[in-house]
Amino acid sequence: MIHHDSSPQTTINQMYMIFADTYMQVKYCLITYFISLSGISFFLTTFHFRKFIASCF
Structure with missing residues (x-):
């Protein structure tokens, strides 16, 4: 049996998802x-311009 929690691919995916959300x-x-x-x-600038x-007129 392969535990998906401990597989490095899942960890990379989780880290990527967190990184994408933060980004x-x-x-x-x-x-x-x-x-x-x-x-x-x-x-x-418009305020100063006005x-x-x-003041010119």
Whole structure:
């Protein structure tokens, strides 16, 4: 009988699944982080740009 729990292939698969899950979570966190960063910088630049335009006229 082969115990699937102790076979190295199962351990590798489990480690790969854990790694894939963690990678997906980290990737989504980074994507949302960059989106929020670019959104904040875009908002700040447009805000400063509007103030600059308002000060010109």
